[in-house]
Amino acid sequence: MALIDLVVEKIVKIPLESQDKPDTIRELVQILKDAGEIDDFDAVLKAVQDREDKQSTGLEQGIAVPHCKSDAVASLKLAIGIAKQPTNLFFLLVASPELSGPHVEALAEIAKLARSKAFCKALVHAENAKEVVDLLKGK
């Protein structure tokens, strides 16, 4: 499964409303819940928080990639959130523990994407979810 297959409008939120890290993570997990991608909100939230407690996955240029393994999902789950003030781009990735290979490859795709400053700039300036999906799919 390629990362691009996971990108649909319902897993994208612009703008994020949260002002701090714990609330942002909660809001990202809520995107998955609202999109019908997960059932057990609390289990996924705890798994993401536990990973973030070890060390933040914030990269340079205002990009963060919170991620975790969780038995609460059977496949890869992606949520994308864009905060406007300050501008920040978040990719949340949750994977089944039995899919470590595809999980690693999806994270690697996000890391490659994050290296393109111009593309990330275009993403954070997107006005809505459709624009993000179109940008990611190269339309």
Place this chain on the structure above:
Amino acid sequence: MSNPIKKIMVYVDGTEQSITAAQYAICLASFSGAELIAHYVINTRAVEDLLKARIFLKDEQVEYEHDMEADAERYLNYINELAVKKGVSVIKKRSRGSVHREIADSIEAEDVDLLVIGELSRIRSRRDEFFDETERAMRAVSCSVLIVKDEDRVWEMYESLV
């Protein structure tokens, strides 16, 4: 003319698509009498990149590599079980490194005639970032490549194999 396909390699990564590809490859091996190799690559290259990008901690690098080793064992054993049920023998192959590079090198080293892979993304993207490892492998190998589609039809074909 002798059988043009003497050696088949199927790439297995744990996805449903790769399991379907393996079922198809088992059928092909059974029909053609070709030797079948199931190959799982532990993507240590991506893990190293994630550590450099600070997405992974050192602990996570070790943990995920361990997880992928376990996945490789589990999925290759599963493919072996699927093959044994149909009287086909499988050579289980596991390697570490960059997925598309490892597959391409193995194809050369083992003199494989046909690479069988699972269905690729249905979405076309012009961005290089979204060429996944299976797609890269398809482009990198020197032999012919068969992309397996239609999970239900393949399952029926596999099930009907005696």
